[in-house]
Amino acid sequence: MTTVLRLDGVDRSFGDRQVLKNVSFDVVAGRMTGFVGGNGAGKTTTMRIVLGVLAADAGRVTWRDAPLTRQVRGRFGYMPEERGLYPKMSVREQVVYLGRLHGLTAEAARRSTDALLERIGLGERGDDLLETLSLGNQQRAQIAAALVHDPEVLVLDEPFSGLDPMAVDTIVAVLRERAAAGAPVLFSSHQLDVVERLCDDLVIIAGGSIRAAGSRERLRAAYTTPRYELVVETDAGWLRDQPGVTLVDLDGARAVFDLAPGADEQVVLRTALDRGPVRAFRPIAPSLAEIFREVAK
Numbered sequence: 001m002t003t004v005l006r007l008d009g010v011d012r013s014f015g016d017r018q019v020l021k022n023v024s025f026d027v028v029a030g031r032m033t034g035f036v037g038g039n040g041a042g043k044t045t046t047m048r049i050v051l052g053v054l055a056a057d058a059g060r061v062t063w064r065d066a067p068l069t070r071q072v073r074g075r076f077g078y079m080p081e082e083r084g085l086y087p088k089m090s091v092r093e094q095v096v097y098l099g100r101l102h103g104l105t106a107e108a109a110r111r112s113t114d115a116l117l118e119r120i121g122l123g124e125r126g127d128d129l130l131e132t133l134s135l136g137n138q139q140r141a142q143i144a145a146a147l148v149h150d151p152e153v154l155v156l157d158e159p160f161s162g163l164d165p166m167a168v169d170t171i172v173a174v175l176r177e178r179a180a181a182g183a184p185v186l187f188s189s190h191q192l193d194v195v196e197r198l199c200d201d202l203v204i205i206a207g208g209s210i211r212a213a214g215s216r217e218r219l220r221a222a223y224t225t226p227r228y229e230l231v232v233e234t235d236a237g238w239l240r241d242q243p244g245v246t247l248v249d250l251d252g253a254r255a256v257f258d259l260a261p262g263a264d265e266q267v268v269l270r271t272a273l274d275r276g277p278v279r280a281f282r283p284i285a286p287s288l289a290e291i292f293r294e295v296a297k
């Protein structure tokens with residue numbers, strides 16, 4: 001897996017308040033990286049530094065092992081937190097304009113804009129002024145603006161906020177296509193369910209420090225105890241006395257429990273079978289919300 005974008009020891013203060021502390025993480029080619037943190041954790045500040053809108057006090061941001069230049073950043077697709085399309089310009093006109101700014105010919109910019117607007121469900125609204133669109137549709141237009149020049153990497157600040165579930169699905173599909181075609185996507189969000197569905201890699205920030213980073217599977221394995229669901233036919237209360245078992249939830253014949261490191265789930269299953277029929281026995285993957293609570297404490 002090739003790292004394309006790397007942050008290495010980035011610090012940033014505003015006045016005497018340090019809001020980023022030694023921020024380091026990698027964005028890998030072809031993958032979707034979710035950048036997750038609570039309000040004020042430092043996501044926007046980090047993304048602004050990546051895009052060169054803000055300078056870091058210390059540390060480096062590199063692109064394919066070389067310092068990030070203005071020219072390289074020109075090949076980035078950016079959706080800033082403050083958005084920034086013109087309310088009084090038509091959607092198509094300004095997406096074309098942004099494509100031209102990024103070096104596309106007029107013809108290429110028009111073609112790319114029309115295809116994108118169609119793809120994200122704004123085909124019929126292209127000639128409308130941005131300000132006449134609903135907030136969700138304005139957000140779709142912002143996504144089109146970030147994608148028009150077929151960027152090599154996408155850096156998106158809260159791309160899903162304000163979108164209805166159908167719009168989220170559309171945008172998720174478009175971003176997945178881009179990632180699969182080679183353009184990695186770094187996106188911030190505090191909608192953990194969306195991040196969970198979308199990202200391959202996760203970076204969790206809290207209080208300006210990176211608390212965890214890596215593939216979703218690795219983080220799942222590293223930060224949570226193995227959890228299982230067992231459904232039997234009679235009361236499952238006997239689980240309480242099983243070595244290594246901590247009951248999380250017991251509802252008659254259904255139990256959810258954590259298993260201590262080294263304890264064998266097969267032993268629990270065999271004990272259950274000795275006592276009668278087993279209707280279900282399965283590991284439960286921890287949700288991203290649980291991992292987040294665990295590492296952002």
Ligand SMILES: Nc1ncnc2c1ncn2[C@@H]1O[C@H](COP(=O)(O)OP(=O)(O)OP(=O)(O)O)[C@@H](O)[C@H]1O
Pocket residue numbers: 014019037038039040041042043044045046190
């Ligand atoms: N220009 C600025 N001047 C002073 N403080 C700032 C500035 N920009 C950000 N901050 C502070 O830096 C901290 C990190 O803010 P940032 O916007 O990066 O967080 P965030 O993770 O994007 O939060 P949110 O999810 O609420 O947008 C916050 O405490 C914020 O108040």
